[in-house]
Structure formats: C-alpha cells, structure tokens
Amino acid sequence: MLLGCQEDQPRLRNVCDNEADKLKVSKNDDEEKEEGGKKDPDMEIKKEIEQDQKENPVINNKLLCVKDMPPHLQFNPHILEGYRPLQSPLGCIRSAFQWHNESVNIITHAIPIFYIIFTVPDVLPWHSKELTFLAWCHIAGILxxxxGSFAYHMFMNLNYGPTAYYILLQIDMLGIWTSQSIGALPLLFATTKCLPSVVRWCVILFYCFLSLWGLYKFAKQSEIWSE
Known part of the structure; x- marks a missing residue:
C-alpha cells in the first residue's frame, strides 16, 4: 500500500502543477479584463501614435498639414501646413534644427534667454541682501x-497626448505670472523707498497678496484647460 502511494506521487505532483498553471492563466486573464475596462484616453492616443510611427517610419521627419494633427493642436485655422509630427522629447529637441511653423517662435525665444543669462547678471547690484533679493527677482521676471514660452513652443508636439500640451500651456502662463508679479517687486521696492516703514511693507504685502490671488485664479482656470 505504501509502495503504491509512492508510485502515485509523481502523477499527483503533475496534477497539482497543471492546476496551478490554470489558476495563473485565469488570474492573468482577469487582470487583463480589468485593465481593459479602464481605458486611459492619453494612453490610447499614445498607442495609436506609436502604431502609426511603426507603420510609417518616414513620417517622423515629414512636416504635416493641420488636418493630420490631433485635435488639441488644430487651434490655428490660418496655419495650414508646416506642422511637426508628434515626437518624443528628444525628437522635439532635434526638430529645432529643422524649419517648420514653430521655428521662428523657438529662435526668437532662445536668443533673449542666452542674452539675459550672459549679460544681465553682470550689471546687477549684488553687494547687499536686499539688493541681491531684488536682483534675483529682476532676473526671474525677465527670464x-x-x-516658459520657449518650452511651450519647443515641446508642444510631444507624443504624450493633450495632457502634456495643457501642462506646457500652463508653464507658459506661469512664466507670464512670474514676470508680472515677482518681476515687479524691484519697481515696487524702489517706489515705496521713501514711505514710512509700516506703510511701505503694508503696500508690499498687499501687492504680494494680490499676486498670489492671481496665481490662485490662474490655477483654477487651468483646471478648465485640462477638461
């Protein structure tokens, strides 16, 4: 009897292994069904783009017409051609050396960036804490x-779907807010220099409050863009 049980042991192990494999396959099928039920629009767009690029590899270097672009990039009906195809971040950077309908925007934003970085810091006062703070505010305000706009124009054709585009648009607007709020602090400090200390700081703090309130309203407006 004991010998018979020992002879059946390999067969029982095979049966158990087969049952375990079936359970794994069933579990994987259930997970795939659950994932299939939750579809991410951005992922679907990305998969379609990757599929198109596999089927048409030449399209990566070919400029497109407005009708060939995804809906979130068809916002200018007056520009009909010269659009870059959807690309990876590295592809967007490489496209800066190709002539397209964003070339002028990229070039005219890159030139001031380099000019500011290499010239402005040398002419600003850095010899006191207050002036150093205001110097940094000035650099932030003009840079x-x-x-923000350079990043927007450079990477607006990212192949990450509409969400990435709206984030770039928000970065562009955030740069404008920085210019209008932080960039104006040197002027505000200079304007209120001769006022009594209490009045001066009340004006500055009130201005900071208004700037932050504007940023809050901007953030609320940004929620509408992403819908």
Whole structure:
C-alpha cells in the first residue's frame, strides 16, 4: 500500500502543477479584463501614435498639414501646413534644427534667454541682501516668460497626448505670472523707498497678496484647460 502511494506521487505532483498553471492563466486573464475596462484616453492616443510611427517610419521627419494633427493642436485655422509630427522629447529637441511653423517662435525665444543669462547678471547690484533679493527677482521676471514660452513652443508636439500640451500651456502662463508679479517687486521696492516703514511693507504685502490671488485664479482656470 505504501509502495503504491509512492508510485502515485509523481502523477499527483503533475496534477497539482497543471492546476496551478490554470489558476495563473485565469488570474492573468482577469487582470487583463480589468485593465481593459479602464481605458486611459492619453494612453490610447499614445498607442495609436506609436502604431502609426511603426507603420510609417518616414513620417517622423515629414512636416504635416493641420488636418493630420490631433485635435488639441488644430487651434490655428490660418496655419495650414508646416506642422511637426508628434515626437518624443528628444525628437522635439532635434526638430529645432529643422524649419517648420514653430521655428521662428523657438529662435526668437532662445536668443533673449542666452542674452539675459550672459549679460544681465553682470550689471546687477549684488553687494547687499536686499539688493541681491531684488536682483534675483529682476532676473526671474525677465527670464521666466521667455523660458516658459520657449518650452511651450519647443515641446508642444510631444507624443504624450493633450495632457502634456495643457501642462506646457500652463508653464507658459506661469512664466507670464512670474514676470508680472515677482518681476515687479524691484519697481515696487524702489517706489515705496521713501514711505514710512509700516506703510511701505503694508503696500508690499498687499501687492504680494494680490499676486498670489492671481496665481490662485490662474490655477483654477487651468483646471478648465485640462477638461
């Protein structure tokens, strides 16, 4: 009897292994069904883009017409051609050396960025804490709008779907907010220099409050863009 049980042991192990494999396959099928039920629009767009690029590899270097672009990039009906295809971040950077309908925007934003970085810091006062703070505010105020807009125009054709585009648009607007709020602090400090200390700081704090309130309203408006 004991010998018979020992002879059946390999067969029983095979049966158990087969049952375990069936359970794994069933579990994987259930997970795939659950994932299939939750479809991410951005992922669907990305998969379609990747499929198109596999089927048409030449399209990566070919400029497109407005009708060939996804809906979120068809916002200008007056520009009908010269659009870059959807690309990876590296592809967007490489496209800067190709002539397209964003070339002028990219070039005219890159030139001020380099000019500011290499010239402005040398002419600003850095010999006191207050002036150093105001110098940084001035640099942020004149540099951030160019940086935000440069990033927007450079990477607006990212193949990450509409969400990435709206984030770039928000970065562009954030640069403008920085210019209008932080960039104006040196002027505000200079304007209120001769006022009594209490009045001066009340004016500055009130201005900061208004700037932050504007940023809050901007953030609320940004929620509408992403819908």
């Amino acid at each position: 951030c709008p160019w940086l």
